[in-house]
Amino acid sequence: MANHKATRKDIRQSEKRRDRNRYYGKTTRNAIRDLLANTDKASVQEALPKVMSMIDKLARRNVIHKNKAGNLKSGIVKKINAIA
Numbered sequence: 001m002a003n004h005k006a007t008r009k010d011i012r013q014s015e016k017r018r019d020r021n022r023y024y025g026k027t028t029r030n031a032i033r034d035l036l037a038n039t040d041k042a043s044v045q046e047a048l049p050k051v052m053s054m055i056d057k058l059a060r061r062n063v064i065h066k067n068k069a070g071n072l073k074s075g076i077v078k079k080i081n082a083i084a
């Protein structure tokens with residue numbers, strides 16, 4: 001266990017960040033799953049910008065790497081274009 005006050009604070013902060021990052025990541029994964037499960041073209045076109053924004057926010061917050069964000073977005077668009 002940490003002996004310094006600052007180290008205890010750092011542990012508390014990192015736990016909060018981890019929980020927040022896990023929440024954002026899980027929410028985004030669920031949104032991607034729901035988007036890809038949807039077959040209605042109109043609703044997919046409406047939801048796509050929101051999901052792309054969520055992925056960009058994850059990359060901006062350093063939850064995922066920027067290249068992974070690009071790969072995710074590319075794969076999603078390919079699958080949606082194959083449906084349409």
